[in-house]
Amino acid sequence: xxxxxxxxxxxxxxxxxxxxxxxxxxxxxxxxxxxxxxxxxxxxxxxxxxxxxxxxxxxxxxxxxxxxxxxxxxxxxxxxxxxxxxxxxxxxxxxxxxxxxxxxxxxxxxxxxxxxxxxxxxxxxxxxxxxxxxxxxxxxxxxxxxxxxxxxxxxxxxxxxxxxxxxxxxxxxxxxxxxxxxxxxxxxxxxxxxxxxxxxxxxxxxxxxxxxxxxxxxxxxxxxxxxxxxxxxxxxxxxxxxxxxxxxxxxxxxxxxxxxxxxxxxxxxxxxxxxxxxxxxxxxxxxxxxxxxxxxxxxxxxxxxxxxxxxxx
Amino acid sequence: xxxxxxxxxxxxxxxxxxxxxxxxxxxxxxxxxxxxxxxxxxxxxxxxxxxxxxxxxxxxxxxxxxxxxxxxxxxxxxxxxxxxxxxxxxxxxxxxxxxxxxxxxxxxxxxxxxxxxxxxxxxxxxxxxxxxxxxxxxxxxxxxxxxxxxxxxxxxxxxxxxxxxxxxxxxxxxxxxxxxxxxxxxxxxxxxxxxxxxxxxxxxxxxxxxxxxxxxxxxxxxxxxxxxxxxxxxxxxxxxxxxxxxxxxxxxxxxxxxxxxxxxxxxxxxxxxxxxxxxxxxxxxxxxxxxxxxxxxxxxxxxxxxxxxxxxxxxxxxxxxxxxxxxxxxxxxxxxxxxxxxxxxxxxxxxxxxxxxxxxxxxxxxxxxxxxxxxxxxxxxxxxxxxxxxxxxxxxxxxxxxxxxxxxxxxxxxxxxxxxxxxxxxxxxxxxxxxxxxxxxxxxxxxxxxxxxxxxxxxxxxxxxxxxxxxxxxxxxxxxxxxxxxxxxxxxxxxxxxxxxxxxxxxxxxxxxxxxxxxxxxxxxxxxxxxx
Numbered sequence: 001x002x003x004x005x006x007x008x009x010x011x012x013x014x015x016x017x018x019x020x021x022x023x024x025x026x027x028x029x030x031x032x033x034x035x036x037x038x039x040x041x042x043x044x045x046x047x048x049x050x051x052x053x054x055x056x057x058x059x060x061x062x063x064x065x066x067x068x069x070x071x072x073x074x075x076x077x078x079x080x081x082x083x084x085x086x087x088x089x090x091x092x093x094x095x096x097x098x099x100x101x102x103x104x105x106x107x108x109x110x111x112x113x114x115x116x117x118x119x120x121x122x123x124x125x126x127x128x129x130x131x132x133x134x135x136x137x138x139x140x141x142x143x144x145x146x147x148x149x150x151x152x153x154x155x156x157x158x159x160x161x162x163x164x165x166x167x168x169x170x171x172x173x174x175x176x177x178x179x180x181x182x183x184x185x186x187x188x189x190x191x192x193x194x195x196x197x198x199x200x201x202x203x204x205x206x207x208x209x210x211x212x213x214x215x216x217x218x219x220x221x222x223x224x225x226x227x228x229x230x231x232x233x234x235x236x237x238x239x240x241x242x243x244x245x246x247x248x249x250x251x252x253x254x255x256x257x258x259x260x261x262x263x264x265x266x267x268x269x270x271x272x273x274x275x276x277x278x279x280x281x282x283x284x285x286x287x288x289x290x291x292x293x294x295x296x297x298x299x300x301x302x303x304x305x306x307x308x309x310x311x312x313x
Numbered sequence: 314x315x316x317x318x319x320x321x322x323x324x325x326x327x328x329x330x331x332x333x334x335x336x337x338x339x340x341x342x343x344x345x346x347x348x349x350x351x352x353x354x355x356x357x358x359x360x361x362x363x364x365x366x367x368x369x370x371x372x373x374x375x376x377x378x379x380x381x382x383x384x385x386x387x388x389x390x391x392x393x394x395x396x397x398x399x400x401x402x403x404x405x406x407x408x409x410x411x412x413x414x415x416x417x418x419x420x421x422x423x424x425x426x427x428x429x430x431x432x433x434x435x436x437x438x439x440x441x442x443x444x445x446x447x448x449x450x451x452x453x454x455x456x457x458x459x460x461x462x463x464x465x466x467x468x469x470x471x472x473x474x475x476x477x478x479x480x481x482x483x484x485x486x487x488x489x490x491x492x493x494x495x496x497x498x499x500x501x502x503x504x505x506x507x508x509x510x511x512x513x514x515x516x517x518x519x520x521x522x523x524x525x526x527x528x529x530x531x532x533x534x535x536x537x538x539x540x541x542x543x544x545x546x547x548x549x550x551x552x553x554x555x556x557x558x559x560x561x562x563x564x565x566x567x568x569x570x571x572x573x574x575x576x577x578x579x580x581x582x583x584x585x586x587x588x589x590x591x592x593x594x595x596x597x598x599x600x601x602x603x604x605x606x607x608x609x610x611x612x613x614x615x616x617x618x619x620x621x622x623x624x625x626x627x628x629x630x631x632x633x634x635x636x637x638x639x640x641x642x643x644x645x646x647x648x649x650x651x652x653x654x655x656x657x658x659x660x661x662x663x664x665x666x667x668x669x670x671x672x673x674x675x676x677x678x679x680x681x682x683x684x685x686x687x688x689x690x691x692x693x694x695x696x697x698x699x700x701x702x703x704x705x706x707x708x709x710x711x712x713x714x715x716x717x718x719x720x721x722x723x724x725x726x727x728x729x730x731x732x733x734x735x736x737x738x739x740x741x742x743x744x745x746x747x748x749x750x751x752x753x754x755x756x757x758x759x760x761x762x763x764x765x766x767x768x769x770x771x772x773x774x775x776x777x778x779x780x781x782x783x784x785x786x787x788x789x790x791x792x793x794x795x796x797x798x799x800x801x802x803x804x805x806x807x808x809x810x811x812x813x814x815x816x817x818x819x820x821x822x823x824x825x826x827x828x829x830x831x832x833x834x835x836x837x838x839x840x841x842x843x844x845x
Binding site for chain 1 (some may be wrong): 497
């Protein structure tokens with residue numbers, strides 16, 4: 001297993017190299033120039049050229065790429081063109097809201113979706129199953145921003161229970177944090193609850209027809225034990241896979257939620273950077289996201305071996 | 314059953330008292346500190362107002378820095394950091410003496426040397442500053458409080474330049490920072506203004522915090538636009554950037570913020586339904602839309618064809634599409650800010666009476682050969698997006714071929730700098746706007762520069778006569794003669810068609826009714842603003 005983990009980690013190096021090259025070329029070959037954005041409406045062409053020179057954007061692409069990669073190898077993601085602050089500092093400021101939003105969403109999702117899927121499969125064909133599946137279809141179809149505005153309207157504006165927007169760091173106290181994260185996490189979790197509940201149901205339905213489940217029931221096992229110990233554990237591999245993909249999607253998917261609830265997270269950071277062509281931030285964040293995706297995939301592969309002893313690497 | 318002993322009761326009582334005291338102290342602390350929470354019009358991405366012309370950075374500059382002179386509500390320059398000043402009889406030597414008691418936020422005194430260095434840095438970046446520096450023979454500090462500026466020839470806009478209200482504003486900073494290369498950002502934000510920038514609380518893209526400068530010495534005069542006494546009435550001003558308009562609306566309605574700098578006109582009716590919200594226009598000059606044509610390439614290298622476009626521009630149509638509510642727009646043909654002292658209609662016949670038949674006739678006289686017109690369409694800025702669509706339809710209506718190229722504003726800013734022919738990535742038309750404070754005279758109005766590919770603004774009109782007139786205006790010291798020159802420049806600009814004005818509109822602000830003291834000005838200021 002250790003050998004597998006080391007091999008997988010070593011394999012990330014060429015993957016990250018390809019990502020770095022792709023991101024760099026994609027940004028630098030697409031239209032838009034940060035120098036013209038900085039220079040503003042009053043600048044002369046000479047001013048723009050001077051700004052480009054100061055930013056090193058007048059250098060040939062291969063030199064710019066080499067300089068960036070050399071800095072990366074030293075752990076330096078660069079300096080934001082606009083704010084003049086280190087990209088690592090900007091990411092550090094935004095990491096907590098995004099991570100905690102993703103984590104809270106994940107907890108809500110797993111706690112709600114897996115039991116829903118199990119119950120739907122257990123009561124397949126009944127009104128309970130149909131109700132859960134209707135919820136899943138609606139939850140999967142409703143756009144995140146629409147759901148966000150609906151929740152804000154009723155929960156915040158009409159009932160005055162939770163704030164409309166903003167994020168309170170956990171260092172300011174757990175309850176202020178919880179108040180600020182509840183609505184965004186609920187909004188974001190609905191789509192994932194719908195997705196994971198459907199996958200859980202489908203996977204459980206397959207397993208519930210297996211002989212060993214029938215045997216367990218024939219032995220007089222309690223129904224909850226049949227469902228949880230025998231069926232769910234065997235149905236878990238596709239569920240864990242989809243939860244893993246869900247985490248990866250969450251990191252990208254928080255952009256809209258962060259905008260609707262005005263949470264200063266990584267999603268907003270990358271969006272603002274793209275609009276201003278702040279290359280170091282975009283490059284640093286995409287690299288970081290890629291690395292996180294790779295780690296999540298690795299973690300899922302390791303989890304498989306814990307869930308299913310037949311899987312060995 | 315749980316029994317409550319006397320000892321346990323005592324502990325509980327003590328805990329309750331301590332908790333109550335703590336809550337009480339917190340309440341007192343919260344009451345003691347007044348915080349004004351503002352949704353600004355944009356995110357503060359950079360904090361050096363000389364390095365960038367972004368309006369949000371200019372507004373940040375007004376929080377932190379002070380100026381030697383500042384414009385009052387009549388756009389007249391008034392002394393701000395300066396106490397007294399005099400000008401020699403030949404108008405070549407200007408002497409400024411600083412007020413007593415001015416200090417930087419780091420506690421050191423403001424000196425004339427600091428101000429000289431600041432003026433030089435500003436003069437290297439700002440268009441109006443560069444024009445002033447062209448005639449400055451020497452600029453020096455003769456003692457701690459005295460600045461002497463010697464000119465090589467008379468110049469009519471000395472105070473207007475160093476007191477200009479909009480980007481780049483000549484903000485004063487300590488010499489050690491003002492000596493930073495003007496094309497690099499200053500490493501530290503130290504000013505002498507009414508608020509101090511809280512560097513450690515700055516989260517770009519989210520939050521900016523300013524703290525009251527207790528050492529600030531305001532002038533005694535009442536505030537008037539950028540001039541007069543700057544009293545910081547609140548302890549903290551927090552700029553909370555909320556890019557989503559619906560979220561911003563909800564935050565203001567819910568009392569989570571106090572002031573919203575630029576609510577879209579579409580949302581104003583919702584705000585007006587709430588009795589706790591005040592909606593008003595604070596900027597008396599508004600914004601003026603500009604339809605800019607590229608003079609380098611066909612078909613707009615032809616004066617008649619440019620005039621045809623001007624003849625077809627119906628401001629009412631543009632404003633209906635871009636703004637909607639007539640309460641917030643104005644049909645006004647002056648290329649100078651409408652409502653400013655130089656507002657004029659000189660030479661504006663085509664704009665005053667838009668006529669499609671006249672436009673078609675001019676197009677024919679210009680020999681238009683069906684060359685397609687490429688319009689750069691900034692789809693992420695609603696006003697400019699609407700203006701692009703109206704222009705496209707207007708040009709089609711007079712018989713031109715049009716190609717709309719959709720892009721975001723950041724892409725447009727780099728495309729518009731391309732001087733190559735359209736086939737090689739160039740362009741024919743784009744739209745933008747100016748705030749009234751930027752276009753109140755022919756020198757600050759960058760769109761009127763006609764120095765060709767080397768010195769003119771994007772679109773690169775080339776007309777030596779117009780440049781001569783602008784130069785004469787800047788050197789004229791008599792107000793009546795300046796006004797006559799301004800009219801002549803206006804007429805000439807419309808004859809050669811530097812650009813077309815597609816309308817003037819006014820962005821309202823919205824704030825909670827417990828906020829008062831807002832200043833009417835083309836730029837939003839937060840001194841004098843109090844919160845109950």
